[in-house]
Amino acid sequence: MQAIGAEPLKGVIESQHGGTATFLQSLRVSQSKNKDADWDGIVHVFELKNHPKAKRAYAWSSAIHGSSRSRLFAVLHMGRVTGPVEAVKAAAGAIRKYGAQGARA
Secondary structure (H helix, E strand, O other), X not given: OOOOOHHHHHHHHXXXXXXXXXXXXXXXXXXXXXXHHOOOEEEEEEEEXXXXXXXXXXXXXXXXXXXXXXXXXXXXXXXXXXXHHHHHHHHHHHHHHHOOOOOOO
């Protein structure tokens, strides 16, 4: 699987959350002994303008088990999400709670 760059992730942030995202940097989030963050990959950090609540967002791609496709994630910097590690933990928690397909209305 090929890594997804910042530009497609910028589009995911803007389409899911609104505002205008500007790439700031990429950071590696490594696996830890804590099961909440059992993931190893690159998280892209974006400044977010024209959003009513968040000034920053985090985005990354992750392989879908059993597929050659990737799942794209975009998480806002707000509440308990104060950095890329917390963003990955929040996404993992949402998957555990709602499943891989997300919450159903």
